[in-house]
Amino acid sequence: MKKLTKTTALILSALMLFGCTSNSATGSVGDTTPPVENSVTDSKNESSATDNSSATDNTSKESEENLVKNIEGYQTFSYDKDKYEITNEYIYSNTYRNLYSRYLPVEPNLDDLYKETIDVKSSELVALKCRVAGDSYVIIDGKCGETLIMKPFLSLIYTPVVIEEVVDSNNGKCLYNKGDILYIRESYRITEQYNDRSLNFVQKAEENLKAQFENKSGEFDSSHYSEIEKKYYDGQMEYYNTLRRGNGRYIQTTWNPVFLQKGQSYLIFADNDTTANEVEGNIYNSAYPIVFDLEQSKPSVLKSERKDDGVFTASYAYRYQWKILKEKYGEHFKS
Incomplete structure (x- = not known):
């Protein structure tokens, strides 16, 4: 079986979220820095697997970061697996696409995962233990609510995480310190209404x-x-109508069955780049698109392994890579 190449990953990115694009973006407008959010708690004082994690501790600076929570002019969102239902078109069209019947996922090491990560600004990834630090930005056509966030005008979800530990930097220099905050791109769309543009992706x-x-x-x-083809057409129409009538209950994704949730720590393979967005100064990071919940005793399955493999493109890769990473880094995620 072939390994999943970066070319294949680029094709997959074009299929995600009805054509959701990448997150390489900067812009320049007037000062749109949101008010300070002071609700982030201190990071746990844990030892690091590398010398880099014992560098400057920026935990005390968390309250100074640009975290927002449903303030006027911004659209934010907080994922809760008990509140929202993940769905996508494959469930309704009955055309499950098991990508990994033809491709093997790459080995979960820093070098191979770097080759599969799109829009990396640096020449490497670093493995970080991160805790979700606040509500996500919902960015539609470059705006978070009514506030311009980035150019070009992309549609993305970015979730703020605070670094608890640098787990692995491949014996290189990690530019991050404990307590730093990154905004991690996530591959899904919400259906909660905020303005007239909220469900444009369904309409299109x-x-x-x-x-x-x-x-x-x-x-x-x-x-x-x-x-x-009529059966496919009917299934798609039912899917679009379901998203509209769901009163915000549904999350739409074709990629990763695991999302960042408050109160939990994750293993994230982040771009080793601290370039800040020119509009409002946050670090929007091109991380490997799968995050790993190594605090769990087994890799999560939403429906069943067979159905997840068909419905979520990265589901098989997630479970395969999770088992290797749990053995390699599991000690860092013990409660």
Whole structure:
């Protein structure tokens, strides 16, 4: 079996989230720095696996960071696995796509994961133990709510995490210190309403589907398409309507079945780059797109291993890599 190459990863990124783009972005406008958020608690005082983690401790600076929580002008979100339901189009169209029937996931080491990570600014990744530090920014067309965050105008989710420990830097120099805050890109979309743009991704996907399969009368064109294609069309329409009627309950993703949640620490393979965004000064990081909940006793499964492999593109890779990383770094995540 072939290994999943970076070229394949680039193709996958184009498929994610109805065409959600990457996070390499800077911009320059007036001062839009949000008010200070003081609710972040201190990091745990834990020893590091490398010399870098014993460097300057910035934990005391957490309260000075630009963390927001539902303040006017910003759209924020906090993932809670007990409150939200993860879904995607494959569940409704019954066209599960088990990518890893053809490709093996890469070995979870810093060098190989670097090759699979898109938009890395530095020449390396570092393995960090991070705790979720606040609400996520929901960025649509470059804006978080009504506030310009970045150019070009991308649509992304970024979650702030505080570094608890530098777990592995491949014997190199890690630019981060304990207590630093990064904003980690996550590959999903929410369906909670904030403004008129909130569900644009559903509307655009539906318009594309209708343009492909409907005739001039606005009906499915059975003269050109088969019953199998009709079943696909009906499933997609049901999916879009479900997202609209869900009152914000659904999270849409085709990639990673694991999301960052408050109160939990994760292993994150982050870009070793501290370049701040020019608009409001946060560090938006191009991390490896799978995060690992090594605090758990086994890799999480949402539905079943068979269904997860079909519904979430990275599910098999997550479980495969989790088992190796649990053995390698599990000591850092004991409660």
